[in-house]
Each structure stands twice: as C-alpha cells, then as structure tokens.
Amino acid sequence: METRDDVRVERALPIWSERLGLIGKADVVEFHADGTAYPVEYKHGSRRKNSWIVECDELQLAAQAMCLEEMMNRPVGEGAIYYARSKRRRVVSITPTLRVRVEEATVKVREILRQGLLPEPANDSRCEHCSLKEACQPQASGKRSPKDDVLARLLDPDL
Numbered sequence: 510m511e512t513r514d515d516v517r518v519e520r521a522l523p524i525w526s527e528r529l530g531l532i533g534k535a536d537v538v539e540f541h542a543d544g545t546a547y548p549v550e551y552k553h554g555s556r557r558k559n560s561w562i563v564e565c566d567e568l569q570l571a572a573q574a575m576c577l578e579e580m581m582n583r584p585v586g587e588g589a590i591y592y593a594r595s596k597r598r599r600v601v602s603i604t605p606t607l608r609v610r611v612e613e614a615t616v617k618v619r620e621i622l623r624q625g626l627l628p629e630p631a632n633d634s635r636c637e638h639c640s641l642k643e644a645c646q647p648q649a650s651g652k653r654s655p656k657d658d659v660l661a662r663l664l665d666p667d668l
Contacts, residue, residue: 515542524576529615535573537591546581548573548588554638555594561635566590568614571607 511518517540525532537549550570558566567590574585589598601607621628630636630645639645 516540524573524580526576526579528579529575531572531576531615538577544583546577546585548577550590551593552590553593556592556597556599567601567607568610570601571603572611574603575608575611
C-alpha cells in the first residue's frame with residue numbers, strides 16, 4: 510500500500526463478486542479520500558489497439574468495478590486503463606451497457622465451462638500478443654492463420 514495526494518493505492522488487490530461468481534485480483538485500486546474506489550487496469554502495450562481488444566480491456570475493468578461495488582456497497586462509476594508503453598491513462602465510464610456485457614460474458618463463460626468444451630483457438634492476429642498463447646497453443650489446432658499462408662507463399666521456392 511502507498512499513499513499519495515490523499516489517495517491510498519492498493520496493488521494486486523483481491524476482489525470478488527458472489528452475485529456474479531467472479532474472483533480475481535485488480536492490478537491497482539485507488540481509494541480516494543471520500544471512500545470512492547477507482548480501479549486501474551495495467552496493460553503493457555500501447556493505446557492504439559484493435560477495437561475488439563479495447564472492448565475486452567473495458568469489459569475486464571468493468572468486471573473489477575462491479576466486484577468492488579459489491580464488496581464495498583458503494584457505486585464505482587469509472588476506472589482507467591493505464592498503458593505502460595505511453596505511460597498514459599484512458600478513463601472508462603462503467604456504463605449500464607458495459608455492466609450488461611459483463612453479466613452476459615459471465616453467463617457465456619459458465620456455459621462453456623459447464624459443457625467442458627473449449628472453442629477452437631482463433632489462430633489469427635489476435636493470438637500474437639495474447640497472454641494465454643502458451644496455454645492455448647493455437648498453432649496446434651491445425652487451423653492456419655492468414656499470416657501462416659502469407660509466410661508459406663513467401664518461403665515457397667516454386668512460387
């Protein structure tokens with residue numbers, strides 16, 4: 510824990526929601542003098558990402574905010590995503606739409622777990638910087654990515 514400018518900073522804070530059935534750790538939660546919790550999700554890359562990655566990052570942050578709300582019995586209206594490469598934050602409002610998407614995602618993940626069937630790896634550009642790449646091993650799926658096809662053509666001496 511550290512304190513700066515009337516803000517207490519907790520790193521790797523365990524969070525959970527019994528209602529949603531979620532448990533995890535928030536990278537950083539800032540607790541302001543008025544008791545407001547402000548989650549901050551750290552990302553290693555830059556702020557310039559594909560829109561679907563931005564949506565995933567926001568979904569993760571919203572889930573953290575919803576856990577904090579349940580734990581503290583106080584609203585959490587926004588948080589931030591901090592990009593290490595640019596050393597900048599992007600403020601994210603925890604909107605009703607984002608909250609519904611968190612609830613929908615938790616239902617979908619539970620259904621996948623209940624079925625015991627994981628979807629096939631995408632094995633495309635989304636996999637390149639994914640933190641689960643080693644566990645998922647998309648290259649073992651047999652599904653070739655467009656990048657694989659380009660590389661194969663570049664390295665084929667007969668073309």
